[in-house]
Amino acid sequence: MAGVTLMNNQIGVVVAEVMDRQENVTVKHLPSMIRVDCVGRMDFVYAEISEALGEEPDFYNAAEFEENMSTHYGKMIHMDDRTIMFGNLEEAAEFIGDMLPPVVKK
Secondary structure (H helix, E strand, O other): OEEEEEEOOHHHHHHHHHHOOOOOEEEEEOOOEEEEEEOOEEEEEHHHHHHHHOOOOOOOOHHHHHHHEEEEEOEEEEOOOEEEEEOOHHHHHHHHOOOOOOOOOO
């Protein structure tokens, strides 16, 4: 699993609504925050979020994401058009072409 905690404000509510459209994503509204959790992978696609906010396509970006997010767990990858969260480190490593540390045999 992977997830983020968003501020419960105007932007956070809209981001949560967009993310709730993904089948593997669960959104939980709490008094002071919004939990957005997934099984596997979830993509915060900036253009979709900008459109839902009624803004220009490039309004929502990694800086806006970071400003509204207070905590996260899982592997986070910022790209030009989205932020991706992975619950599985190996899947994230394969995505970015990274090398995992070697397995130590005992």
